[in-house]
Amino acid sequence: MGKVIVVTSGKGGVGKTTSSAALGAALAQNGEKVAVVDFDVGLRNLDLVMGAERRVVYDLVNVIQGEAKLTQALIRDKRLETLYLLPASQTRDKENLTPEGVEKVIGALKKAFDWVICDSPAGIERGATLAMRHADVAIVVTNPEVSSVRDSDRIIGLLDSKTLKAENGERMEKHLLLTRYDPARAERGDMLKVDDVLEILSIPLLGIIPESTDVLRASNVGAPVTLADSRSAPAVAYFDAARRLKGEELPVAVPGEKRGFFGKIFGRKAA
């Protein structure tokens, strides 16, 4: 049985889709079998970021409504043969997602893949709650600024109450992925510090992705950043995050801080 991961944030534009694609590709680059599922019905983007927009025939809603088989809707990545995309529908809306339908699709994907990564839409409504519903692990994507942090806090509360795991009295495993971290702005004090974000959210840190033009460039060419330029700073950070996701203990380096000298290593766990 594979692991189901939800990539969520509450707030829009913080990097959920970029992170879903990059982590999915990073895991697949290490030989894992990965399905990335776009839950943003009506506003799909994952197909673009993964460069599969011209190959979409069937989508998640078609599968849920029984108009297509799961195998017909899954798109295999052209560069990585263990990476698959299940696109969202652009012409429907989130009302077409039914709890039973989502459960069936996730159940089937879990049997066939090592990792099922659910790219959640922004917000706390139907699309987002259904995306997190069946997750084993949650990745909370947060930017180092107050509105994003507060929305993430709200989402963590929902992860602890509205998911199947929470309703069964189990603990949802949650990780913080701090994205768009700008060392220069952090230096000037224009951004929340890593420690402040960790203190507020008090969940373990999965990684810090530096703000970089590499990310934008990668999505413009339709490739996850870990595939587009695997040696770029954000790609390296995503590779490390993927290793931590698999259970490896790796210290998290704060971008812009020199390791060893001023090096501040975060192996921090939640209180």
Next chain:
Amino acid sequence: MNDVLTQPRPIRLKGRSFLALALTPELPFEDWLARLDDLAARSAGFFLRRPVVLDVDGLDIDRAQLRELVDQLGRRNVRIMGIEGARPSWLGADLPPAMTDGRPASDFEAPVAEESDGIDDVASLAPCEGQPARAVPSLVVTEPVRSGQSLFFPEGDVTVIGSVASGAEVVAGGSIHIYGTLRGRAMAGTTGNASARIFCRKLEAELIAIDGFYKTAEDMEPDLRGRAVQIWLEGEAIKAGTLG
């Protein structure tokens, strides 16, 4: 250091407990109503102008039956101010509101003797001084209170081991203790307890209130931000001082 914070004129919302008669009907209702009629015949005006709560806990009835019972009682001049133990979904606009967490007081003896018109003794409900002192309940929360969550505990004190996030709120009948940063709202003494206090390791609150008097972040003394603080009420003034 102590600071009397500035004083706007807020609307005060307070909880208050009152003593009411709790009527516990039994099935079948026809028999029970007959017994009630019998009691009313012996002491006219017994229920007149008294606050009465209907306790239907454990009764196997549906909404229509409850509705009918309330109507029947209304015809007997028994006015129901609230219903305890009914399913919330039953209580629409046509029925009195739900009441919960009632505390038992001493049993009320129905008068047996015939009385002239009963109006005179309306105000004399049995006093409940004989009760043993109750332990004040407390609620301990070991998780952070997240944005959008609301912790509501009118029975007593709340202790949070962790932080209260921006956009979260803690409402307590007693005092509030936060062993972490208070970024959201804390409302203590909401059931009319002016001696309740708020304590926190680090004050970043959006709003604090004691017994209906409140302060927003803007009205708070800037020096107290980020510090370990206790907040209490003196008369109608919210006061705050650093701890330790």
